[in-house]
Amino acid sequence: MNIHEYQAKQILAQYGISVPAGGIAYTPAEAKRVAQHISARGPWMLKAQIQAGARHSGHFIGNSATPKGGIRQVTQIRNLSYEAAQMLNNTLVTDQTGPKGRLVSKVYVEAFKQVKHLFYAGMIIDTSVPAVTLLISDVIDEDIMKIADISREKILRLPLAYDAPLSDEQIKTILDFLLLDKSYSDGFKDFLNKLRVTFINLDAQMIEINPVGVMRNKKLIALDSKINFDDNAMFRHPDILRMQDDYEEDPRTLKAQRCGFHYREFEGNIGCVVNGDGLALEAIDVIRSKGYSAACALNVKGGVDKDRIAAGIKIIMTNPRVEGVLINILGGFLRCNLIADGIITATQEVGMNVPMVVRLEGTNKEEAKAILNESKLPIVFADNTDEAIDKLIKQMEVND
Amino acid sequence: MSVLANKNTRVLVQGITGIQASFHVKRSMDNGTNVVAGTSPQFSEKEHLGVPVFATVQEVVKNMPIDASVLFVPARAVKQAVREAVEAKIKLIVSIAQGVPVHDMLEIKAMLNGSETLMIGPNTPGLITPDEARLGIFPENIHHKGNVGIISRASTLTYEGVIETNLAGLGQSTVIGLGDDMIVGTDYCPLLTHFMEDDETKAIVLIGKADNVYEQMAAEHYAAMTHKKPVIAFVAGETLTYSAPMGYAADIITHGLSSIQDKKKFMKQSGMIVVEQMSQIHTALAELKLL
Numbered sequence: 001m002n003i004h005e006y007q008a009k010q011i012l013a014q015y016g017i018s019v020p021a022g023g024i025a026y027t028p029a030e031a032k033r034v035a036q037h038i039s040a041r042g043p044w045m046l047k048a049q050i051q052a053g054a055r056h057s058g059h060f061i062g063n064s065a066t067p068k069g070g071i072r073q074v075t076q077i078r079n080l081s082y083e084a085a086q087m088l089n090n091t092l093v094t095d096q097t098g099p100k101g102r103l104v105s106k107v108y109v110e111a112f113k114q115v116k117h118l119f120y121a122g123m124i125i126d127t128s129v130p131a132v133t134l135l136i137s138d139v140i141d142e143d144i145m146k147i148a149d150i151s152r153e154k155i156l157r158l159p160l161a162y163d164a165p166l167s168d169e170q171i172k173t174i175l176d177f178l179l180l181d182k183s184y185s186d187g188f189k190d191f192l193n194k195l196r197v198t199f200i201n202l203d204a205q206m207i208e209i210n211p212v213g214v215m216r217n218k219k220l221i222a223l224d225s226k227i228n229f230d231d232n233a234m235f236r237h238p239d240i241l242r243m244q245d246d247y248e249e250d251p252r253t254l255k256a257q258r259c260g261f262h263y264r265e266f267e268g269n270i271g272c273v274v275n276g277d278g279l280a281l282e283a284i285d286v287i288r289s290k291g292y293s294a295a296c297a298l299n300v301k302g303g304v305d306k307d308r309i310a311a312g313i314k315i316i317m318t319n320p321r322v323e324g325v326l327i328n329i330l331g332g333f334l335r336c337n338l339i340a341d342g343i344i345t346a347t348q349e350v351g352m353n354v355p356m357v358v359r360l361e362g363t364n365k366e367e368a369k370a371i372l373n374e375s376k377l378p379i380v381f382a383d384n385t386d387e388a389i390d391k392l393i394k395q396m397e398v399n400d
Numbered sequence: 401m402s403v404l405a406n407k408n409t410r411v412l413v414q415g416i417t418g419i420q421a422s423f424h425v426k427r428s429m430d431n432g433t434n435v436v437a438g439t440s441p442q443f444s445e446k447e448h449l450g451v452p453v454f455a456t457v458q459e460v461v462k463n464m465p466i467d468a469s470v471l472f473v474p475a476r477a478v479k480q481a482v483r484e485a486v487e488a489k490i491k492l493i494v495s496i497a498q499g500v501p502v503h504d505m506l507e508i509k510a511m512l513n514g515s516e517t518l519m520i521g522p523n524t525p526g527l528i529t530p531d532e533a534r535l536g537i538f539p540e541n542i543h544h545k546g547n548v549g550i551i552s553r554a555s556t557l558t559y560e561g562v563i564e565t566n567l568a569g570l571g572q573s574t575v576i577g578l579g580d581d582m583i584v585g586t587d588y589c590p591l592l593t594h595f596m597e598d599d600e601t602k603a604i605v606l607i608g609k610a611d612n613v614y615e616q617m618a619a620e621h622y623a624a625m626t627h628k629k630p631v632i633a634f635v636a637g638e639t640l641t642y643s644a645p646m647g648y649a650a651d652i653i654t655h656g657l658s659s660i661q662d663k664k665k666f667m668k669q670s671g672m673i674v675v676e677q678m679s680q681i682h683t684a685l686a687e688l689k690l691l
Contacts, residue, residue: 122649125502127582128613130509135649148652155652162506203503208649233501235476277580278554281636282678302498330559332525332537362539362559386679
């Protein structure tokens with residue numbers, strides 16, 4: 001689960017990490033008021049709040065006259081509402097949003113901070129160790145990705161102990177890496193340990209401060225902030241769950257999430273309902289090998305409730321890209337008869353206007369087949385993935 | 401012989417009284433699994449499915465020896481359940497639930513480190529030795545006793561692997577799902593060793609995924625083995641990459657990891673037979689001429 005920058009900064013502040021003074025604004029006039037409230041004089045930073053990175057180098061659709069991105073420095077108060085108006089209710093496209101971009105409905109106004117040094121700090125779970133791992137680099141902003149490709153030695157990776165703060169030795173390693181002397185130790189220790197506590201206490205999967213500013217007094221300040229949380233642990237953090245911004249999520253993905261299922265969309269025209277990530281990956285690979293591609297994949301693994309499965313199948317059936325549905329279930333925990341009931345409920349509600357091929361194997365398979373046969377729905381059965389996809393493609397070609 | 405569990409394995413079920421547990425444990429018992437006890441913190445009856453129910457694992461091991469524990473507890477209770485089983489020195493844990501918080505897994509890995517316990521899962525169909533022991537939720541009707549061992553990191557694809565071995569007319573010695581999650585209790589390596597030492601197992605099918613480094617570790621381990629049986633390997637995720645959360649950190653951290661092509665190359669170099677599609681496994685098995 002992702003949250004906005006301004007929410008992430010509120011969280012960091014609660015954990016004692018310095019962030020610039022700032023406030024959120026929904027209209028240009030409000031942006032100006034917030035700016036005046038923060039400080040009598042500029043400059044200020046104006047930051048579009050969307051849950052995607054590379055905002056600085058992004059551009060607003062239809063605003064080609066002023067090719068400026070979603071992060072702007074404003075020096076004069078008289079320009080503030082004008083700049084905010086260019087962002088609000090406009091669509092920002094960045095390297096991470098895809099071509100459709102994201103609508104900006106709020107901007108964050110912040111005091112501009114003069115700092116001595118800037119560096120990149122990331123914290124993430126390196127599953128190959130596995131350990132919470134700190135990433136440090138003096139390459140900041142979007143350039144960090146370029147060097148990740150070509151010069152990995154410019155990023156320091158430091159696995160952290162799960163139950164202990166950073167050691168003095170680790171702090172020294174970081175300072176040496178950034179070519180800073182030991183007079184910076186206290187500031188770094190304070191900042192990075194607070195970041196570590198935030199990460200662990202809140203079940204974060206990733207925290208990224210890009211960049212961290214080092215101030216003249218050698219204290220550190222988070223100038224940007226992204227936090228991503230583990231969905232599976234949100235039962236422990238109802239306050240964070242309330243921060244979720246539904247407008248940032250694709251409505252079909254959100255619906256699937258509410259059912260407890262994973263859903264992803266792609267560029268093709270075959271809708272897949274499977275149980276298990278591996279089965280989804282395999283289906284997509286096989287579809288590709290036959291010259292087609294998937295429109296979406298719904299993973300109903302662990303589903304035990306007919307209504308939720310029906311809701312899931314409806315998401316696939318109502319995706320306008322879908323011209324054929326593949327249902328490939330190898331039931332263990334998930335019993336095949338639940339899938340059959342789910343298919344029938346879903347088709348009763350939204351109809352069945354595209355071909356559907358069903359392959360069922362495992363727990364209660366025969367019962368499921370009997371249920372589907374009795375329904376008289378025009379469903380084609382298959383015995384394995386390969387055959388199912390062949391039959392579906394054949395049906396789709398007939399429909400053309 | 402078989403790997404890790406057979407008809408004599410004394411099995412405990414943690415969380416035995418739940419609806420899903422009851423359904424699947426009964427099937428396991430009907431299938432020959434030697435379930436000897438269960439735990440349930442709130443359950444007031446002393447017995448369920450014909451076996452005694454205790455409040456804690458500690459109490460169980462005071463009363464009877466246990467070789468393996470299957471965890472049917474919900475995801476949020478897995479950490480505590482593993483702690484109990486590890487403290488009771490149970491040799492094998494199989495954890496079924498999906499959705500265990502990743503931070504809990506970091507703590508669980510620390511608990512397992514240096515312990516006597518091997519953990520399979522979480523988010524796995526479990527482990528099955530056909531007709532002898534079903535520790536989990538495998539659809540037992542597709543399994544046949546035989547001599548191919550299966551280790552898989554993609555839960556439902558495991559069943560495809562089973563079907564492939566059936567098509568080759570070989571059946572399975574033991575089938576193990578490592579679990580679908582980013583971090584799992586055990587990787588392939590200790591299991592590969594067990595299968596190499598098992599008389600019944602003549603070949604191994606390994607089903608991997610594109611994310612993480614478990615397949616590279618397996619390849620290294622296999623390459624270094626002196627006593628080898630053939631391994632047929634498949635890696636899912638050719639056209640789809642692992643989805644990363646927003647930001648750069650995830651890309652940076654996964655960047656050093658090799659691509660799926662690299663994975664396959666490592667596996668081939670280690671001597672494994674790598675197939676491009678699941679449906680090629682049965683022909684690859686047939687070519688081994690094990691029958």
